Amino acid sequence: MLGPLALLCSLLFPVGLKLEQPALVMVRLPLKPSATLTCKVDSSVSYIHWYRHQEGMAPRRLLYLEMSSSKVERDFPMNADKVNAEKGSDGYSCSLSVLKLRKSDEGVYYCAAWEEHSWIKVFAEGTRLIVTPPDKSPDEDISPKPTVFLPSIAEIKVQKAGTYLCLLEDFFPDIIEIDWQEKDDKTILTSQQGDTMKTKDTYMKFSWLTVTEASLDKEHKCIVKHESDRTKVNQEILFPSIDKGKEDISSVDSPKPFKTTHETNKMLLLATLQLQLTNTSAYYTYVLLLLKSLVYSAITAVCLIGRPALCGNGKSS
Template sequence: MSLLGALTFFHLWVVGLGVLKVEQSQISISTVVKKSIDIYCSVSSRDFENEVIHWYRLKPNQALEHLLYITSTKNPTRSRLGEKDNKVEARKVSHSSTSIFTIHFIEEEDVAIYYCAGCYDRKLFGGGTKLIVTDKNLDADLSPKPTIFLPSVAERIQHKAGTYLCLLEKFFPDVIKVDWKEKNSERILESQQGDTIKTGDTFMKFSWLTVTEKSWDKEHQCVVKHENIKEADEMILFPSIKRGCALANSAKEETNRTTSAAAAHEHLCVLYLPPPPSQERLLLGHCRILSAQKNRSLWQRKEFIADGGTKGPSFLHLLLFLKLSAQNLAGFSF
């Protein structure tokens, strides 16, 4: 079992006992050189005052490295790192059951994932916080920009299921976490995740959730965690499939609309198509059928065909998001 796999297993085992819970709410921190940053770790423990909290870092292609530990809520612990004295320090804040780890005078070599760990018989690790050093303007709006897509008619009729799709664009850094829940529920649902893809100097990602017919009357949420979403995770609400399809049908009647909403419904037309066959020859033929619409030469894009062949069920999502813009799709008629 891998190190992270073992940590996850032990985390679940200990939390199940209700003894200790260690959480790092920051999945990443972006900064420039020479700055100082704080990483927070919440430790739910029956005896936080006496809890020993350790801090580690994991650099690419290196072993997990122990940096320091903190025991007292009264005095911080400082440590040398590399050639620099007092490069890192940790302290405990008793009223919030939090440990704060500080890295001073940030350098490129400090890029790593930093973990805190509490002890109960064995060490229990938090989820980790990735430190990113960049020269990018961090004052700009670098939060994920969401676009939502509703289930297709064909999928509902043929498969008695519906797929919600959440597209997130123009965010930085690339560290992002996407989960799905029913509205007013805390249970994480099983979903599918596309790769995080670099687009220019920012990133994009899409995730989708397929729900069965018994859940068509429920609203769902795409829950996005990113360092540039301030204060709390973003909850992107999807209407129930029954309500959403009624809205889509109504919007299609407005044939003269040229707004972005109309472009989104053109996207939906693409999603109504059935998935292509798995064989490459037939897959090429399927792409040619698409290209016949308004003389679009999609099938000539070799990388598009490769994506469709390897990604399987995400073929149409790749067609939609990776190769075309809303303007390019305007005018398609199926």
């Protein structure tokens, strides 16, 4: 992608020009048939270029805008009824419009400009464009739905520590950040993250925090930052202290209702299996190689013991 390339160039050839773009633009069809992506530079430039990168394809330029005259030059086969660019009123920004929007227009859009008096083209971090198809309701809740898991008594006794796990489900899109803090502290704690996994048309992800036995009497919270047009503030999921956790879990103040015991146990099992598969892949690879070696050893032993017909010695009977 262009992002790592731009980073490498900036390290090898430090430049002063900076371009800024929003990380995500999500558009719902058919309510909005077009998308507008913005780009801002911190100094005067002659041209701003726009590129699109789609998975499995090379990045391609769509057009460039001459800032002095506001003239747009489109790359073939782009037409004015599909993409257009305009200079911002401040003279340091530019907006790209993607018209007649379709699902196939999804991708990461980059703006770029040449650093003055140099041959280096500087790229912004890029904006991911997500087009929600018409079959999704505009009123559908696409924010993360949390389920919490508290430390077990057995883990505390054996490990002298406890693990809080936060499972987030049924969210869209997949851009999400998860942090952990103590309830009354702003310090970000060291936590672990699982992979974001797709489940039909939505996504799920889990994160877990392991704390010492001495910290189990404190309340912790899982802070979720999700790029959704419905979620304007960070979602905070409160985890009670281990003493409070022994009480009825339904009394815990949480943004979302907790699931039933049956559902919780089921999802905890799935999460545990996922963790085991992730952390023991090397072990299973070793087991497969060992079994393969045993099979070859058995075949060799049969051949040596005196059953050449099974081994194919090249002679017909």
